[in-house]
Structure formats: structure tokens, C-alpha cells
Amino acid sequence: MKNRQNIFNLLFGGLLSVFSSSVFADDMSDNRVFVSSDNPNIVYMGRISRSIPETIRFTYPGVSIYANFEGTSLQMKAKPGSGSFMVEIDDNLPYRINFSEKDSIHTLAEGLPEGTHSARIMYVVEGYEMKPEFKGFYLDNGCSLTDAPVLPTRRIEFVGNSMTCGYGVESDNPLEPFSYETENHYYTYAARTARALHAQHLVVARSGIGVYRNFGAPRTGSSDCMPNMYNQVFFSDSTELWDFSNYTPDVVCVNLGTNDTSLDNYDIELLTDAYRKFIKKLRNIYPDAKLVLLSGSMLTGKSLQDVRNAMDKVAAEMNGDGDKEVYRFDMSPQTGSLGMGADYHPSMRQHQKMASELTEYLRKLMNW
Structure with missing residues (x-):
């Protein structure tokens, strides 16, 4: 591929x-x-x-x-x-x-x-x-740029991990390890969804990151998990913080939890509480945005149910406290019928399926 x-x-x-x-x-x-x-x-x-x-x-x-x-x-x-x-x-x-x-x-x-x-x-x-x-x-000599392009008024933000980055999407071999040659965000569910909806999209994502615990980290959590890195312009540099007034999304899609539950070494209470705090943080930053908690597509079995239950609980709590703009949506888990990308990550066809599902959901949710 x-x-x-x-x-x-x-x-x-x-x-x-x-x-x-x-x-x-x-x-x-x-x-x-x-x-x-x-x-x-x-x-x-x-x-x-x-x-x-x-x-x-x-x-x-x-x-x-x-x-x-x-x-x-x-x-x-x-x-x-x-x-x-x-x-x-x-x-x-x-x-x-x-x-x-x-x-x-x-x-x-x-x-x-x-x-x-x-x-x-x-x-x-x-x-x-x-x-x-x-x-x-x-x-060319004597030429110049013309009027600045006008971007779509619709705005989406995607917060996620390797799936949102596009890890392995240009490979069709699940045994192939990570390579920048096979990573391509352009073909991800996130970029495809934004194009289908004629929307801008901003990405805050890194492979291996979690909402409380990164891949392979101790059960107690990671200091460089997503909530702790979220305010930075650069993932690797804490000295420059992002000005959130530069981009105000209409909807924020959060796809985390896969790495938190990796290697079956996680504390579901810590995961749930981290999601709760992160969603409250996003609400403080974006008081008018719809917040959508996503699952999909690498989780299976108990870890999938645990992550879904945690997100369900947080969304229900927020709704119960009067915030009716926190939502849940589950993209289909991968089965291998659409192939696998590198390291068993979603294939290009799986990303297209995820995008089709999420596009239809957001189209109705946002009345787009």
C-alpha cells in the first residue's frame, strides 16, 4: 500500500x-x-x-x-x-x-x-x-500570491491518539512496525470526515497517548498524558502555550482510551476520573461547543466495554449537571474484514468506514 x-x-x-x-x-x-x-x-x-x-x-x-x-x-x-x-x-x-x-x-x-x-x-x-x-x-518571475483563500466556516477539533494521527494507514501488513512512510493523516477518519462535511479541522493527537495513562505506562498513569499536554502549541515543548482564541470549534471529537487500557494494566476509576476532568476542562475552554466522546476502532472485549462505560458515565454526569451538549458515539470496532494497517492499526478502508459513520452522525448532530 x-x-x-x-x-x-x-x-x-x-x-x-x-x-x-x-x-x-x-x-x-x-x-x-x-x-x-x-x-x-x-x-x-x-x-x-x-x-x-x-x-x-x-x-x-x-x-x-x-x-x-x-x-x-x-x-x-x-x-x-x-x-x-x-x-x-x-x-x-x-x-x-x-x-x-x-x-x-x-x-x-x-x-x-x-x-x-x-x-x-x-x-x-x-x-x-x-x-x-x-x-x-x-x-514564477513577475508573479505573486492572489487574495487569501477563504476557509470553511464550520470547525471541528479532533483530540486523539495514533488512529487520529494516521499511524500505519498506508500499509496493508499488520506485522509491519511503525514507519513515517506509512503514517498519513490525510487518509484518516478525522480528515475524511472534515472534508465530507466541508469543515476546517484542528488536530491534537499523538501515537501512544492516553487520557490518563499512555501505552505501556504504569497503572497509576502518565505525567505526559493528553490533558497535561493539551495546552501546548508543540507536543514536545511546554514553553509555548496555544491561544485558544485562534480557533473556536463548533464540535470537539475526543477519541482516547485505547492506550489507557493497553496491556490490561489499567485502573478504570482513574481512567473515568481523568475523562471527567478533561471534558470539564474542554467545556471551560469552549463553553459553546458540542463535545463528542468517541470509541473506535481498535478496542475490543472488556477494554472496549470499560472505556464505553467510562465515557457513558461522564457524559451522563455532565448532562445531569445541566450540560446537555456532551454526547457519545461509537465507531465500529475493526474485525479484519477491511484489512489491517501497520501494527494492527486501522487500514485505509477501515478509516473510510469510520469516517462514513462519524460523518453521518455529525451531519445530524450539527444540522450540517
């Missing part, structure tokens, strides 16, 4: 006049126009930092860059080693690029018709190790 996208791009990229190639900064023609990442006509979605001039930094998957540009080509500049992005130019099919340690510039498109074009670029891996940075775009 992980090579199919690359093969497709090689076969059809020329027909679309859209492709990616990496070059070094020294290879750039002097007559191209550089547009810095702080240009007001570039629009961002997701948790980003502007603390360094002319540099946009981020670590969570799903962070997206939008721009409209003139000319026949577009190149993107980023810090070497930033990792992988999915790129969409105009209405052409998306394709994946990767900034390795040797890449500072990627050609996103060339040979386009004269005129104005759109670019949508999504970061699709977990960047807490890579610490990605977006620097800006190179345009």
Missing part, C-alpha cells in the same frame, strides 16, 4: 502537469519570486507558532497551508528533515512529498496553464521528533 501513491504519481503526474521534485536552494533560478511564510495571503489551519519571524512551526498532523498563486509553477521551501506533506493543486489528485534531511525546496507543480491556481498542503505525520518548519513559496 505504501508505494501505490508514489506509483500513481509517476504514471499520471505528467498528464496533470503537477508533480513534486526536490532541489537544493543553490539550484533555484535567481529570477524567481520568493514569498515568505508570513505573507498575509497564506492561510493556515491547525496549531502553529509564529514566534520566529518568517517561519511557521508546528508538530501536530493535519496542520494545513492554503494559498492562491499566479503563474505556471510553484515551489515550497521548508526546513530539511521536516517530513511529509500531502499536496493538492487546483482540482488535481493529491500526492505526497517528503522533506528529507537533504531537501530544502520541493517543486510542487510546473507546466500549469497561465492564470491563477490554488494550493492546499497538509502536514501528515507526527512532527514532534522532526520539528518541521515552513519557510515560504517560490513563484
Whole structure:
């Protein structure tokens, strides 16, 4: 699975006049126009930092860059080693690029018709190790960015773990270990749901994280569980906190509990209390948002029932205390009938099923 996208791009990229190639900064023609990442006509979605001039930094998957540009080509500049992005130019099919340690510039498109074009670029891996940075775009000589894109007014926030990140989705071998090559948030239930509902989406997720206990952690819990990391702009840096006024969601979807119950070494009372405190925290931050507690799709058996019971209890308590905007929804557990991704994570088809279920639920809940 992980090579199919690359093969497709090689076969059809020329027909679309859209492709990616990496070059070094020294290879750039002097007559191209550089547009810095702080240009007001570039629009961002997701948790980003502007603390360094002319540099946009981020670590969570799903962070997206939008721009409209003139000319026949577009190149993107980023810090070497930033990792992988999915790129969409105009209405052409998306394709994946990767900034390795040797890449500072990627050609996103060339040979386009004269005129104005759109670019949508999504970061699709977990960047807490890579610490990605977006620097800006190179345009044809004499060209510029045009009016800033207008993003959808609907807004969703997804809080989760490896499933929300896209761990292993581009693999079809459950015995394959984790690899950034097979992680791709673009194909997750979260990103698919947002696209289906024509909504923005912001992601706060990391593989292995829990609401009180991360994967393999002591029964008593983890100091770096989701509630303790939630306020940070970067997962790996507590020095810069997120300004929640930058993005106010209409609905927050929380998909946690899988790692808490890992290895059958958990305290259900601690898990329930952690969920209770986290949902109250979200309510304080977002007084008007609907909060949806999700399960799916890796839990089975007793752990699935325990997590569902914990979420049911917290939702009922919140409703009983007068907060009627806390909801529950269960996506289907995976059975293997749709294949498995790396490390027995949801396959691409399983993510599509999850997205179809969640899209229908949110469409009715939100009257979208």
C-alpha cells in the first residue's frame, strides 16, 4: 500500500502537469519570486507558532497551508528533515512529498496553464521528533500570491491518539512496525470526515497517548498524558502555550482510551476520573461547543466495554449537571474484514468506514 501513491504519481503526474521534485536552494533560478511564510495571503489551519519571524512551526498532523498563486509553477521551501506533506493543486489528485534531511525546496507543480491556481498542503505525520518548519513559496518571475483563500466556516477539533494521527494507514501488513512512510493523516477518519462535511479541522493527537495513562505506562498513569499536554502549541515543548482564541470549534471529537487500557494494566476509576476532568476542562475552554466522546476502532472485549462505560458515565454526569451538549458515539470496532494497517492499526478502508459513520452522525448532530 505504501508505494501505490508514489506509483500513481509517476504514471499520471505528467498528464496533470503537477508533480513534486526536490532541489537544493543553490539550484533555484535567481529570477524567481520568493514569498515568505508570513505573507498575509497564506492561510493556515491547525496549531502553529509564529514566534520566529518568517517561519511557521508546528508538530501536530493535519496542520494545513492554503494559498492562491499566479503563474505556471510553484515551489515550497521548508526546513530539511521536516517530513511529509500531502499536496493538492487546483482540482488535481493529491500526492505526497517528503522533506528529507537533504531537501530544502520541493517543486510542487510546473507546466500549469497561465492564470491563477490554488494550493492546499497538509502536514501528515507526527512532527514532534522532526520539528518541521515552513519557510515560504517560490513563484514564477513577475508573479505573486492572489487574495487569501477563504476557509470553511464550520470547525471541528479532533483530540486523539495514533488512529487520529494516521499511524500505519498506508500499509496493508499488520506485522509491519511503525514507519513515517506509512503514517498519513490525510487518509484518516478525522480528515475524511472534515472534508465530507466541508469543515476546517484542528488536530491534537499523538501515537501512544492516553487520557490518563499512555501505552505501556504504569497503572497509576502518565505525567505526559493528553490533558497535561493539551495546552501546548508543540507536543514536545511546554514553553509555548496555544491561544485558544485562534480557533473556536463548533464540535470537539475526543477519541482516547485505547492506550489507557493497553496491556490490561489499567485502573478504570482513574481512567473515568481523568475523562471527567478533561471534558470539564474542554467545556471551560469552549463553553459553546458540542463535545463528542468517541470509541473506535481498535478496542475490543472488556477494554472496549470499560472505556464505553467510562465515557457513558461522564457524559451522563455532565448532562445531569445541566450540560446537555456532551454526547457519545461509537465507531465500529475493526474485525479484519477491511484489512489491517501497520501494527494492527486501522487500514485505509477501515478509516473510510469510520469516517462514513462519524460523518453521518455529525451531519445530524450539527444540522450540517
